[in-house]
Amino acid sequence: PTTTFALPSSSDQSPGAIAPGPRDAWILRFGTRHETETGVSTRQIKKTTSERRDLEIRRQLYGGDAFARLDEGDDRGFYEVDRTVQHLDQRALDTVTAVIESLVVEGRPCVLDLMASWDSHLPACLDPQRVIGLGLNRRELAANHRLDQRIVHDLNKNPHLPFPEASFDVVINTVSIDYLIKPFEVVAEVARILRPGGLFLVIFSNRFFPEKVVQVWRTASEAERVLIVRDYLSSSPLLTPPQDFASLGRPRPKGDRYAGLGLPSDPVFAVWAERTGSPSDRPHRHPPVIESPEIPKAEVLEARRGSVASSLKCPYCNERLRKWSVPQTPFTEWDVAFMYICFNDRCPYVVRGWDAMERQGNRGMSYRLMYNPASDRCMPVPVPSLNALRDGIVDESR
Secondary structure (H helix, E strand, O other), X not given: OOOEEEEEOOOOOOOOOOXXXXXXXXXXXXXXXXXXXXXXXXXXXXXXXXXXXXXXXXHHHHOOOOOOOOOOOOHHHHOOOOOOOOOOOHHHHHHHHHHHHHHOOOOOOEEEEEOOOOOOOOOOOOOOOEEEEEEOOHHHHHOOOOOOEEEEOOOOOOOOOOOOOOOEEEEEEEOOHHHOOOHHHHHHHHHHHEEEEEEEEEEEOOOOOOOOOOHHHXXXXXXXXXXXXXXXXXXXXXXXXXXXXXXXXXXXXXXXXXXXXXXXXXXXXXEEEEEOOOOOOOOOOOOOOOOOOOOOOHHHHHHHXXXXXXXXXXXXXXXXXXXXXXXXXXXXXXXXXXXXEOOOOOOHHHHHHHHHHHHOOOOOOEEEEEEEOOOOEEEEEEEOOOOOOHHHEOOOOO
């Protein structure tokens, strides 16, 4: 059967009016409630073939239970418990702030902290005209000193954002995108309230409440989650093609309680897009750049490489290499029983390796330095995590 949807008259000037055109997708997702609430005059249009195809494709891709959760209970009840703690380690939190500082180029922006809590992670140098926090816990919002206005609003019950079009220069969602059960509707709303050229920045990690996160996120890998968020943002014709950033494998701060367990700093991912129609005079947004530890000067590195056979120290960090047992499998190509590997998690070789591998299209991988005593040669050995290969370390004290 043919389905019809109401659109406001082209002559209507209400703040929330949606004109026919590229934003028809918003109407397809929200129906006629918005026009009914604002009392605008409407005319009926039919779903187009392309719109039906778009909805069908998304249904096939995500499936009926993609946005189901282990706990389907009321979200306000779950988040009523105050959680005024940081969910990421300090290095990851510093990275979050650095990403925001790098991408927010507006002088005095109007900022919406979407799904806000007690900390918006805004850099101290940012001087916003106003910051509005929209979240679920009134006390956590009250504790956020960067907010000028606080709104309690459940996006999973009502994805409509209570703001007129073109209200904000920046919308930031930090470590919360994975809880949305209607992400496409929310993205469409964000695009609506952004000013031309405005920034929608989504930041996330691998930490979440498993009972409240949606299934498609819970079952995805870290790399797949980046693709999921890119798809969310790509669904709005009002947003530019998304870009992304990842900070992986950084060493934990020395004072962190997990620093001695071989665990890296929490990963930080960012996906962002702009509202189309950016002013020509707006400063360019530069992708975030996270500082990496310096490598030794070339002459120092060369001298150290020449003495690895006698020193058994890593040329990059000067830490002692660990004897490592080569796995004996049908696929083993090394003709030696032991190698020597640098297992220093702060070595610039492995820390910088995450970025180097990502540039080659191998996100989520780095490499450690390995020394082959038979050939007297140093080489990289790929690792998917800082714990990889450690089970092969030989205890030389025995």
